[in-house]
Amino acid sequence: MYVAAPLLVISFVRPILQPGLVEAAPLFARARRQFRLDMGLYLFAALLGAIGIHLVAGFPFVHSGLKLSLSISTMGLFASLDTALAKERDVIAEARTRRGAMRPPRRMTSLTRRFSLVAVVIMVLLAVVLLLVLTRDIHWLAAQPATPETFETITRSVLVEILFVMGALLVLVVNLILSSSRNLKMLFENETEALDRVSRGDLNVYAPVATNDEFGYIAGQTNTMIEGLRDRLKMRKGLEIAREVQVNFLPKTVEAEGMQAAGKALYSDETGGDFFDFIQENGKVVMLAADVVGHGIGAALLMASCRAYLRQAASDPALSLADVAGTANRQLCGDVEGTGRFVTGFLVQYDSATGEVFWVGAGHPSAVLYTPASGELARLKSFDIPLGVDAQWTFRAERLGPSEHERYLLLLTDGVTEARSGDDMFGDRRLEAAIRRGSTGSASELVDEVARSVGRFCPRPDDDVTLVAVRLNPTL
Amino acid sequence: MPVNHSTENGVAVLSVAGSLGADETQHLEEAVLGLLDKGETRLLFDFSDLDYINSSGLRILVLAYQRLKKNSGKVAICGVKDYIREVFEVSGYDKIFSMYAARGEASKF
Numbered sequence: 001m002y003v004a005a006p007l008l009v010i011s012f013v014r015p016i017l018q019p020g021l022v023e024a025a026p027l028f029a030r031a032r033r034q035f036r037l038d039m040g041l042y043l044f045a046a047l048l049g050a051i052g053i054h055l056v057a058g059f060p061f062v063h064s065g066l067k068l069s070l071s072i073s074t075m076g077l078f079a080s081l082d083t084a085l086a087k088e089r090d091v092i093a094e095a096r097t098r099r100g101a102m103r104p105p106r107r108m109t110s111l112t113r114r115f116s117l118v119a120v121v122i123m124v125l126l127a128v129v130l131l132l133v134l135t136r137d138i139h140w141l142a143a144q145p146a147t148p149e150t151f152e153t154i155t156r157s158v159l160v161e162i163l164f165v166m167g168a169l170l171v172l173v174v175n176l177i178l179s180s181s182r183n184l185k186m187l188f189e190n191e192t193e194a195l196d197r198v199s200r201g202d203l204n205v206y207a208p209v210a211t212n213d214e215f216g217y218i219a220g221q222t223n224t225m226i227e228g229l230r231d232r233l234k235m236r237k238g239l240e241i242a243r244e245v246q247v248n249f250l251p252k253t254v255e256a257e258g259m260q261a262a263g264k265a266l267y268s269d270e271t272g273g274d275f276f277d278f279i280q281e282n283g284k285v286v287m288l289a290a291d292v293v294g295h296g297i298g299a300a301l302l303m304a305s306c307r308a309y310l311r312q313a314a315s316d317p318a319l320s321l322a323d324v325a326g327t328a329n330r331q332l333c334g335d336v337e338g339t340g341r342f343v344t345g346f347l348v349q350y351d352s353a354t355g356e357v358f359w360v361g362a363g364h365p366s367a368v369l370y371t372p373a374s375g376e377l378a379r380l381k382s383f384d385i386p387l388g389v390d391a392q393w394t395f396r397a398e399r400l401g402p403s404e405h406e407r408y409l410l411l412l413t414d415g416v417t418e419a420r421s422g423d424d425m426f427g428d429r430r431l432e433a434a435i436r437r438g439s440t441g442s443a444s445e446l447v448d449e450v451a452r453s454v455g456r457f458c459p460r461p462d463d464d465v466t467l468v469a470v471r472l473n474p475t476l
Numbered sequence: 477m478p479v480n481h482s483t484e485n486g487v488a489v490l491s492v493a494g495s496l497g498a499d500e501t502q503h504l505e506e507a508v509l510g511l512l513d514k515g516e517t518r519l520l521f522d523f524s525d526l527d528y529i530n531s532s533g534l535r536i537l538v539l540a541y542q543r544l545k546k547n548s549g550k551v552a553i554c555g556v557k558d559y560i561r562e563v564f565e566v567s568g569y570d571k572i573f574s575m576y577a578a579r580g581e582a583s584k585f
Contacts (some may be wrong), residue, residue, distance in 0.1 A: 293531040294498065340539025344531075344567060363567040385568035389538050390545070 002053045002068055006045035014041055022087070028105055028212040030091050035084035042076020067132065074125055078172040081118065085179040088211065092186045095210035104220025105212035114213070122176075126169055133165050187215040194222055203230050242300050243267065246275070249307060253444060254278035254285055257352040261287050262444035263468040264451050266415075266461065273299035274413050274464035275307055279314040283352045286314040286324065289411040289468045290345035290387075291364065298341075306332055306343045306387065314349075321349040321358040325387065325395040329362075333391035342386040346411045348470060355402035357409070357472065360395050362386050365414050370435050373405045377432055380409075408439040408446055409470040415463035419454050426457050443469040479507045487552075488516040489579070493525035496533030504536050512540065517549030520582050524555030529563055541572060550574065554582040 014037070022033045049072055050065030059065065137158045144154055187210065194207035203226055207219035246267075253262045263276040273292035278285060288310060292299045309328040313319055319327060325347055332343065344364040350357050359367065361382025369378040384395050412431075419426040430453065438449025446469040454465055480491045488511045492504060511519060519540050523529075541551045554576040556564065564570045576582035 291531070293535050338539070338542050340535040340537070340542060342531075342535065342538055363569070365566060382566065382568055385571055389542070390572065 002049050002057070003072060005052065006048035006072065009048060010041040010045045014038075017041075027091055027095060027210065028216070031084045031088035031211075032109075034087040035080050038080035038083050039076055042072060042080060046070075046072040046076065070128070070132070074129060077121070077125065078176065081176055082179060085176075085183055088183050089186060092183065092190070092208070092210040095208035096190065102206055102209060102220065102223045104209065104217045104224075108212055108214070108217055111211075111213035111215065122173065126173075129165065129169065130162075133162060137161065187211065191215070191219055191222065194219070194226075198222075198226055198229070203233065239297060242297055246300055246303065249304070250276060251278045254280055254287065256280065256283070256285050256350065258355055258474075259285065259350050259352070259470060259472050260443045260474055261285070261468060261470040262442070262447045263287075263289070264447045264466070266451065266455075266465040268295070268415070268461050268464050273303060274415065274466040275303050276411070276466055276468045277307055277310065279311055281315050282317045284317070285350045285352070286310075286321070286347060287350070287411070287468055287470055288314075288345055288347040289364070289413055289466050290343050291413045291415075291464070291466070292343045293341050295464075302336065302341060302343065305335055310345075310347075320397060321347055321360055322395045322397040324349075325360045325362060325384070325397075326393070329387045329393060329395065330391050332388040336388045337391070342388040344382075344386040346380075346382070348409065348411065349397075350470070350472070355473075357400035357402075358397045359400065360384065360397050362395065363389075365412060365417065367412070368410045368432070368435055369400070370408045370410070370439050371403070371405050372408070372439050375436075377435070403473065406474060407472045408435065408443070409472065410435055410446065410450065411468040411470075412450075413464060413466040415461055415465040416450070416454055416467065418463060419458040419461045419465060421458045426454055430457065438469075442474075443471040446471070479503050481507055481511065483516075484520075484579075487518045487520050487582075487585070489520045489522055491522040491525065495528040496526060496536075497528060497530050498532040501532050501536055504533070505539070508536055508540050512543055517544060517547055518585070519544065519549070519551050520579070520585070521551070521553045522555050522579055522582075523553060523557075523560065524579070526556070526560060529560055531567070534563075534567060534569060537569065537573065550585060552576060552582050552585045554579050 017037055021037050022030055025033045046069035049068045053059045053068055054065050141154060141158065144150060190208050190210070194205050197205045206226065207222040209216045209219045209223070247265075250263065250265055253260065255261075261278060263278070265274050265276060267274070273295055274290070275292075276287070276289040278287050280286075290303075290306065290310075292303045292306065306328065309331040310324065313324040313327040316324075316327075325345075336342070342363070345360075345362045346364040346367050347360045347362070348357060348367070349359070359380055361367070361380065362384045363386035364382050366382060367380040369380060370376070380398070380400075383398070385393055417426055417428060417431055431450070434450045434453035435446065437453075438446040447467045450467050450469075451465065454461065482489050482491075490504070490507060490511070494500070496504065508519070521537065537551060537553070543549075544551060551572075552574040553564075555578060556575065561570070561575070564573070564575065574582075574585050576585070
């Protein structure tokens with residue numbers, strides 16, 4: 001009666017308080033509020049019971065009242081934990097369906113700390129309850145007449161009582177463990193499901209943030225990560241487009257009386273810093289290979305403007321090759337001065353009227369001149385600094401006189417000789433061997449042979465690989 | 477890539493150790509910009525402990541060169557290893573930066 005009446009009272013009060021105190025609270029706070037409400041109600045019931053037993057039955061308040069309160073509170077603790085866990089499950093389910101919180105909670109309450117707190121409180125409570133039961137039994141035993149006949153019945157009834165109390169508490173604890181593992185399972189499933197889908201490439205997922213503990217934090221950070229991946233994907237798409245535009249800039253081959261040329265650029269990144277170009281105007285052909293410092297979108301933009309300046313200057317028949325380099329350099333300096341960005345380049349000009357070849361090396365790896373008839377291999381070394389460094393720099397063009405022999409000239413970027421395979425670099429020796437092998441037919445064949453050779457040595461180069469082959473005096 | 481800087485006889489000295497590629501230039505760039513903001517006009521890069529440099533690293537030197545040229549400042553480099561000197565030669569930068577073998581020699585530039 002003293003237990004049932006207060007419980008009846010709180011069972012009437014609870015539905016009145018539930019909507020305002022629990023359901024109206026933010027998602028994160030609901031389970032905690034549920035626990036506080038229920039625990040509060042049970043403590044209130046415990047107090048009511050104690051007062052009732054004191055007033056109505058006249059039992060001592062401290063002794064019997066405390067015992068009654070303790071049993072109602074213990075019951076209340078288990079019941080409140082159970083309802084709170086159930087509430088948490090509702091919240092997890094709701095967070096899954098509703099696209100609610102995605103960010104990690106601002107304030108975190110540690111799950112591990114909550115676990116240890118609950119475990120310690122329950123252990124202490126169990127110890128106190130068992131202690132009370134035992135002391136009561138000892139008192140009762142002391143009051144019993146100790147005869148051999150009654151001994152067995154007394155022992156049995158004490159044992160039965162202890163077993164009953166322990167059994168009941170055990171059932172409550174097991175229920176609590178099962179209930180919280182169900183919640184953990186749900187939280188784990190939310191997270192693993194999201195991660196599974198992300199790893200399969202599906203970025204239209206999110207991990208529901210249902211709790212303000214470590215799980216909520218992990219889920220929130222997972223969402224931040226997914227968003228980052230989505231942004232990255234968008235950027236990749238942009239870079240792919242930039243690369244497409246860039247590749248369309250590159251010519252394939254050029255031919256004039258007494259020469260032919262072909263080029264190839266293999267980009268390591270989405271957009272590379274390398275480019276090559278052929279500009280044919282009034283019987284003169286300018287061929288060039290260039291390397292913009294860096295990679296990515298910045299390098300690609302600089303490449304586009306540098307290419308435009310070089311094209312414009314090379315199309316002007318009044319300009320010598322040295323002037324072409326000088327003019328493009330001044331314009332480029334106007335764009336990049338003070339940033340340190342620069343472009344190295346090797347420019348070759350062929351005059352079909354005279355068969356003369358001029359070249360300018362602007363901080364670029366040397367070109368290789370190969371004469372198959374004599375087997376002679378010569379290096380054309382850069383004399384000047386890169387474009388975009390110093391607007392006042394005067395470039396110097398070197399002349400390569402005409403020859404009756406067929407010759408191959410190969411322009412390249414450092415990505416060719418510096419292509420790596422383990423600790424080894426492609427290097428000059430392999431390059432020269434590839435040039436000798438490839439210099440038997442068209443300029444395209446030479447480019448393909450060297451590119452194949454680099455590709456065999458290093459299938460995925462770190463840097464752009466750019467090649468331009470010029471075949472002079474083609475005999476075939 | 478540790479960067480240390482000190483001032484010797486009115487020359488700001490930046491010692492760079494390790495590697496100076498695309499991923500490591502940020503430190504040096506910040507250090508150089510900091511010195512330029514402070515109004516330093518003579519920068520000496522001590523590369524005695526530098527093992528690698530590529531065009532991204534060279535960019536920082538060019539940046540210093542371009543900004544100092546306006547205030548008639550200068551950039552010098554000392555202590556480069558032979559294979560790194562080659563990088564400077566191929567890119568033509570030995571023509572615009574004063575290159576010295578040792579720091580003592582360089583402090584007069």
